[in-house]
Amino acid sequence: MANNTPSISIIMPAYNSRGTIRESIQSVVNQTFTDWELLIIDDCSPESMKDIAESFHDERIRYIRLLKNSGVAAARNTGITQAKGRYIAFLDSDDLWLPEKLEKQIQFMEKNHYAFTYTWYRQFVTTPSQPIRLVKTKASVDYRSLLHGNDIGCLTVMLDRQQVPHIEMPGSYHEDYITWLNILKEGMKAYSLPQDLARYRLSKKSLSGNKKKSLTWTWKVYRESQNLSLLAASWYMACYIVGGIKKHYL
Incomplete structure (x- = not known):
């Protein structure tokens, strides 16, 4: 990788997220690992969020606005296509990371030569500092074991594109689950870093709800x-x- 190429590309789809996206971006800026780029993909929101992205005055943050509303999978795929980093990570515009998330996860991957990793996380409703439940995961999953249910939180995933060259989310519900299955179907395993490193916001509007x-x-x-x-x-x-x-x- 060239010196001006970030190690990690973070994909953040956003739609009508003005109330939460600033906090999500700040959780990226606060990372102890600093060699990253953040691609914010605005899925043609009625109100642009470009001003919020630009208010950080950080050249690592790239704002891309889609010309028409295309859904979260298309937004993530646009980010993946535009990404420059070797590693891909995902963070939605209402979720958060703890400061050491990227540093600990990339060390975990590089030490063990893992292609696909994820971590534990906590759920919260309104206040990240008052989470309501810790979501623990299995130590690892393969295709068959993941069919029993999605054990992988999208906001915790990191993928090595040198080992997983094709990453694309389908335009279907549970698009992240399908993506993980399609990757593992090739005989790969995904490994969990058993540490609480992220915060997932619960809401009545949440699809998973x-x-x-x-x-x-x-x-x-x-x-x-x-x-x-x-x-x-x-x-x-x-x-x-x-x-x-x-x-x-x-």
């Missing part, structure tokens, strides 16, 4: 995206439901 829709989308992941048989899809759906009950209620 609608359990009925999430079940429908997960079924489509199994049947339409991954082309599983009816029997296999039913088995994994049962595992997904049981896992969800354990995760949220036990």
